[in-house]
Amino acid sequence: MNIKLSNQLNMVGACLTIAQNAENKAVWDGHGPADFALDLARLDTDYQAALAKAAQLDGAQGGSADAKAVAETALEEAAHVLARALTVHFQKTSAWQRLRQVDLSRTDIGRLRNQELLARATEIRDAGVAAKDEPGAAGRGVTPERLTALTAAIDAFAAVMSVPRSQIVNRSTLAKELETDIAGLLVAIGQLDDLALQFGGTPAGDRFVETWRRARMIIDRGGTNGNGDAPKPAATPPAPPAT
Incomplete structure (x- = not known):
């Protein structure tokens, strides 16, 4: 995957992370415009599918071992x-037996590794x-969106483990599909930009709008720097401004 597409995909991930932060989620969850929550959930699902396709593309470019490493990390x-969201939930509800199942660093x-990771993630x-x-x-992060994200990651890892390198889809075809998918993500997040503006007007809302805006600036950083080296994509969303 080229640097431009990688940065665009990272930008979408950064925005999702910001929106799903507990403090920011309190701004939009259950509040208008209602389409923001619906569109954000759809964006998360489509983003996870794009991540899985990116892992496949890496496999086509660098071998099945590379694809497996990407999917494993995801x-x-x-x-x-x-697991950490569930840990907080089970601690607060005194569900000690259930806590032991998920309290993992x-x-x-x-x-x-491999089947052990799949089993534990499941x-x-x-x-x-x-x-x-x-x-x-839900307030602790045990949400349908998180469940969807983990299910997509489980499916992607299981798929990349089971497909021999010789059967990985054609590289150029997969790259074109991924480019189309990311273009769709950019259209969707552009619509979310307009909806996110409506949450301003309170200190918490203004912080959310500003951090969302800053995360969106990660987009289109492809190319090289002055030394001829490719710039590193920003993987960590910006911290919210101090109150």
């Missing part, structure tokens, strides 16, 4: 985020499915 991250998850996902409708769960 799965580890998605499992860790939901990023290092713990990173040590898991356990975390299933624990989230069981807990998502419990009082307080």
